[in-house]
Amino acid sequence: MNALKYTKDHEWVRIEGDVATIGISDYAQDQLGDVVHVELPEGGKAVARGDEAAVIESVKAASEIYAPLSGEVIEVNGALADDPSIVNSSPLDEGWFLKLRLSDPGELDGLLDEAAYEDFIAGLE
Amino acid sequence: MTARAGLEGRSTGNRALMLEEPLIFEQDAPGRSGVDFAPLTLDEDRLGGLARRAPVGLPGLSEPEVVRHFTRLSQKNYGIDSGLFPLGSCTMKHNPRLNEKLARLEGLADLHPLQPASTVQGVLELFDQLSHWLSTLTGMPALALSPGAGAHGELCGMMTIRTALEDRGDARKRVLVPESAHGTNPATAAALGYEVDALPANARGRVDSAELKARLDSDVAALMITNPSTCGLFEDEIIEIAEAVHAVGGYVYLDGANFNALVGRVRPGDLGVDAMHINLHKTFSTPHGGGGPGSGPVALTAELSPFAPFPQLVHDETGFRLVEHGPEAAKSFGRLKGFHGQTGMFIRALAYMLSHGGDGLRQVSEDAVLAANYVLARTKDSLSPAFEGGCMHECLFDDTFLEGTGVTTHDFSKALIDEGYHPMTVYFPLVVHGALLVEPTESESKASLDLFIETLRTLAAKAKAGEEALFHEAPRHAPRRRLNETRAARHPRLRWRANAQAAAAE
Amino acid sequence: MRYLPLTDADRAQMLGAIGVASIDELFADVPESARLTRPLELPDHASEIEVARAIGELARKNLGTTATPSFLGAGAYRHHIPASVDHLIQRGEFLTSYTPYQPEISQGTLQVLFEFQTQVALLTGMEVANASMYDGATACGEAVLMARRVTRRGKAVLSGTLHPHYREVVETLSRFGRTEVESLDPDIRGSEDIAARIDQETACVVLQNPGVFGGLRDLAPIAEACHAAGALLVAVVTEVVSLGALEPPGAMGADIVAGEGQSLGNPMSFGGPTVGLLACRQKHVRQMPGRLCGETVDEEGRRGFVLTLATREQHIRREKATSNICTNSGLCALAFAIHLSLLGEEGLRRLAAHNHAAALELCERLSSLEGVELVNETFFNEFTIRLPGPAAELVERLAGVGILAGVPASRLYPHHPDLAPLLLVAATELTSEAEIEALVEGLAEVLR
Structure with missing residues (x-):
């Protein structure tokens, strides 16, 4: 399995070929608390980096998930509709949100590796 | 009857005056009714074949059962009548019962909204008197009475502003809203198609006027400001701020939720405000009723008044009448509510104002501000005030005093429930960490304030003394312990269903 | 002031505890130009008796629907409240x-x-x-x-x-x-x-x-x-x-x-x-x-x-x-x-039946009047009639004799002169035989 990359918006990205799987970090799920709903985009939708791609809700907060990379949504995690708690129990694995077919691999350079992300969140404490 | 077998060995779950009460749907005896109507069979009908085919599914109960059901439910509620209700930004003051009585008078409660004007001159005169009082107290000449609540008033005021801007061919794009504002403000601006530009606060908790001026340009339609702010602080640069907004051709909208701090002492019109809503259910004591109905009349400058919604009240040689359509008020932005507004609330609010008089209303704001400052002064060494100095009608604390105790603002508020109080507003405004916003209002005696202050101090001391469990387990004495909100949101069950209740008990 | 519990002695003590000399100091953040220094031109406080009298007088200037034959509907309805x-x-x-x-x-x-x-x-x-x-x-x-x-x-x-x-x-x-x-x-x-x-x-x-x-x-x-x-x-x-x-x-x-x-x-x-x-x-x-x-x-x-x-x-x-x-x-x-809890299934069904029955009765009586034409084929408790002249004028005349005849369509549609002869009338469980009689007689009188 490829190493995860992160964004400062607390998303993770796993690259396999030209497909990026996207989810939220363990830190983010912990900050949000119990996830009660995830709103995902429709398959086939084209998103540009920075666009709102999904919304995640806890009881008392709603956060937009911005696309960390540009591309076309090729798959979303339907399991989250029935059981959004997967985001809390398995944020980096079963709790993935969506898969993008990348349109601009050059954007990958802007992502953080795990160590850089750890440093980043350490700075937030 | 098989019921007896089902009841064997069952405990009621009641605890003296705390009585468990099933849903009304679980008390059905088909055929029973609490209202007597003779049975009626019609030989023919005019329903055009659309007569109801299936039962509605409503339970049948007699009157004593219904009265007992709702009485028992009422006993699970905390109201202003029960005790001190320091819910910041909500102005939970005493609701005089005279006002309830007067709103129910024949000749008022039984008026139909579409009666000929000649038969409703008294109620239209009441509209006029209410407008006169509100106009005098705000220092603003025109009133739009129809909005149904504060947020509806915001829509009304901002629609008036947008229409006035459109009238000069310049609708503009942005509305400035301080970060400490009620959520309704940005929601209102967005509903009108405006982009919301959030303004940060300065170190004194006020709108950062330098930052505000830097954001002002000819794209700014309005500033929506709350004064006193939701931090309980008077925006002392308001006049200068209003002048700056006006200088770029924008308008100043005042969220009037906190008017109780100013009534009778400060007129918003003198601060440069162009439009403001007045929550009659806050400042003028019409009851909150567990979430409404409210009433949110909007005060306007003369310049904005032609753009106000229908109906507009007119007094001419024929008496009072309502203008409900153009062309007489051709610039009106249109209709906002089904009929003319919350008349029942107008009656209550006018009775409240007549009872207090100009002198009493001034005393109201003075006592409200005095009470909040008293709570602040006597708890500031125990809790942690969010800002230095005094406050207006409410005082704001952050959660610094709970640091390291393992107790959160949430826990602290739940412990107040066990002490017999409704908690203060918590986690609002968002600009302060773990906010606790306390608004005691003018309705409390000094003895009541003293006991509340002692309770706050004692709880703070207990938190600091490591009595964490007391807070985490709170409330222990309420009709319910903490409720599982995650479960409610993950699997929404928003209504009773005949066959689903067994599953609910899993 | 009966609604304000603080006494002057309380206020003095509280100001002392806060550490200010007067209430004005608590309003110090208000710009001086905006501080009201004179009383507003509003009456002083009043007793329950006085307030009840003032609002009562306003109420008496209206024609309430409780004791008046009333056939108004169009979005608001006179019903019995238990x-x-x-x-x-x-x-x-x-x-x-x-x-x-x-x-x-x-x-x-x-x-x-x-x-x-x-x-x-x-x-x-x-x-x-x-x-x-x-x-x-x-x-x-x-x-x-x-x-x-x-x-x-x-x-x-x-x-x-x-x-x-x-x-x-x-x-x-x-x-x-x-x-x-x-x-x-x-x-x-x-x-x-x-x-x-x-x-x-x-x-x-x-x-x-x-x-x-x-x-x-x-x-x-x-x-x-x-x-x-x-x-x-x-x-x-x-x-x-x-x-x-x-x-x-x-x-x-x-x-x-x-x-x-x-x-x-x-x-x-x-x-x-x-x-x-x-x-x-x-x-x-x-x-x-x-x-x-x-x-x-x-x-x-x-x-x-x-x-x-x-x-x-x-x-x-x-x-x-x-x-x-x-x-x-x-x-x-x-x-x-x-x-609705009081009514229950049976009460609601009966309430609705009484409403429809009252409207059927009203319809029959009004349709029998010369010059009155029923517009609706179907209705529940409200229907429309066409009158020989502008309905608003008839409504005004009937109001003058204490009958609230209904809602003239012109009140709702002032820009549709073709609708001016239309009158919307409603009946509910509160509509009595005597009220219907009063309307029928009144209408016959003004149509004569």
């Missing part, structure tokens, strides 16, 4: 409580809302309902915006059966909310071909049943046409008692129901406060505006209720909320819930 309703809603724990943000000490309000939501869902034949809106017209406006969010389409088609005040509220909200509205001409006989107006841009069709002129329509074919085009059907009900006699909109395929609940438990009160009803299909609930109460359990596993799905709302979502609504019509919803 005595226990008004007693129960004045219990201080209901009357003086706040929106139930603290569920542990608000289970009373919350359980009422859960029961109210269930009642509204059952009555309308829908899956879920919210905890109320300001009134029927604003519920209708919000329903249109909701349909736009659900369908992501930008156009609403409003039937000519829709109450013009509702239409105007929709037009206002839509204009600022960037939704295109096509409003059809007044539809007196329910004959418009609204299905023909639906296209690929249509978010919803809004249809009122019974219509503003009183006529009834089968919504099913219109619902089918909407669904075939990917649009929603918003059904509007201004007389909720009709749902005791008529097929509910949900059973006829409506996707959203917006209604006015005043007829149950709430006085007309010159048009407000009343209670807006909003119901929809479960799958659309996240696009619904307003408060929702849901069932859950407490830490000891006991059933309890909380406000839920709050992330749709302004206090969390701010500019991205489904609506800016905050306060709704809690106490009016309580009155509605109590009245």
Whole structure:
């Protein structure tokens, strides 16, 4: 399995070929608390980096998930509709949100590796 | 009857005056009714074949059962009548019962909204008197009475502003809203198609006027400001701020939720405000009723008044009448509510104002501000005030005093429930960490304030003394312990269903 | 001042504890130019006796409907309110409580809302309902915006059966909310071909049943046409008692129901406060505006209720909320819930039957008058008649002799002179033989 990359918006990205799987970090799920709903985009939708791609809700907060990379949504995690708690129990694995077919691999350079992300969140404490 | 077998060995779950009460749907005896109507069979009908085919599914109960059901439910509620209700930004003051009585008078409660004007001159005169009082107290000449609540008033005021801007061919794009504002403000601006530009606060908790001026340009339609702010602080640069907004051709909208701090002492019109809503259910004591109905009349400058919604009240040689359509008020932005507004609330609010008089209303704001400052002064060494100095009608604390105790603002508020109080507003405004916003209002005696202050101090001391469990387990004495909100949101069950209740008990 | 507990001695002590010399110091942040130094030109405080007298005098200048033959409808209806309703809603724990943000000490309000939501869902034949809106017209406006969010389409088609005040509220909200509205001409006989107006841009069709002129329509074919085009059907009900006699909109395929609940438990009160009803299909609930109460359990596993799905709302979502609504019509919803609990299945069915019977009787008597023509084929408790002259003038003359004859169509449609001879008349369980007699005689007199 490829190493995860992160964004400062607390998303993770796993690259396999030209497909990026996207989810939220363990830190983010912990900050949000119990996830009660995830709103995902429709398959086939084209998103540009920075666009709102999904919304995640806890009881008392709603956060937009911005696309960390540009591309076309090729798959979303339907399991989250029935059981959004997967985001809390398995944020980096079963709790993935969506898969993008990348349109601009050059954007990958802007992502953080795990160590850089750890440093980043350490700075937030 | 098989019921007896089902009841064997069952405990009621009641605890003296705390009585468990099933849903009304679980008390059905088909055929029973609490209202007597003779049975009626019609030989023919005019329903055009659309007569109801299936039962509605409503339970049948007699009157004593219904009265007992709702009485028992009422006993699970905390109201202003029960005790001190320091819910910041909500102005939970005493609701005089005279006002309830007067709103129910024949000749008022039984008026139909579409009666000929000649038969409703008294109620239209009441509209006029209410407008006169509100106009005098705000220092603003025109009133739009129809909005149904504060947020509806915001829509009304901002629609008036947008229409006035459109009238000069310049609708503009942005509305400035301080970060400490009620959520309704940005929601209102967005509903009108405006982009919301959030303004940060300065170190004194006020709108950062330098930052505000830097954001002002000819794209700014309005500033929506709350004064006193939701931090309980008077925006002392308001006049200068209003002048700056006006200088770029924008308008100043005042969220009037906190008017109780100013009534009778400060007129918003003198601060440069162009439009403001007045929550009659806050400042003028019409009851909150567990979430409404409210009433949110909007005060306007003369310049904005032609753009106000229908109906507009007119007094001419024929008496009072309502203008409900153009062309007489051709610039009106249109209709906002089904009929003319919350008349029942107008009656209550006018009775409240007549009872207090100009002198009493001034005393109201003075006592409200005095009470909040008293709570602040006597708890500031125990809790942690969010800002230095005094406050207006409410005082704001952050959660610094709970640091390291393992107790959160949430826990602290739940412990107040066990002490017999409704908690203060918590986690609002968002600009302060773990906010606790306390608004005691003018309705409390000094003895009541003293006991509340002692309770706050004692709880703070207990938190600091490591009595964490007391807070985490709170409330222990309420009709319910903490409720599982995650479960409610993950699997929404928003209504009773005949066959689903067994599953609910899993 | 009877409402202010602090004494001057208290005030002095409190100022001392704060450490200021006078109350004015607490207002020091107010710019000097804005401090009122003189008393406002308003009367001083007054006793209960004086205030009751002043408001009582205003009340006596009106012609109330209690002791007057009254046939007004068009969105507000004179019904009997059982005595226990008004007693129960004045219990201080209901009357003086706040929106139930603290569920542990608000289970009373919350359980009422859960029961109210269930009642509204059952009555309308829908899956879920919210905890109320300001009134029927604003519920209708919000329903249109909701349909736009659900369908992501930008156009609403409003039937000519829709109450013009509702239409105007929709037009206002839509204009600022960037939704295109096509409003059809007044539809007196329910004959418009609204299905023909639906296209690929249509978010919803809004249809009122019974219509503003009183006529009834089968919504099913219109619902089918909407669904075939990917649009929603918003059904509007201004007389909720009709749902005791008529097929509910949900059973006829409506996707959203917006209604006015005043007829149950709430006085007309010159048009407000009343209670807006909003119901929809479960799958659309996240696009619904307003408060929702849901069932859950407490830490000891006991059933309890909380406000839920709050992330749709302004206090969390701010500019991205489904609506800016905050306060709704809690106490009016309580009155509605109590009245409907008292009625129960049988009481509601009988109430509706009495309404229809009264309207049938009124219809028969009025139709027999020379010069009066019945417009409707079908109706529930309200219908339209055509008079030989402008209805507003006749209404004014009858008001002069203490009869409130109905709502002239010109009051609702001032820009449609062709409707001027039309009069909307309503009858309810309160309409007595004697009242009908008074109207028939009065009308015969003025038509002579």
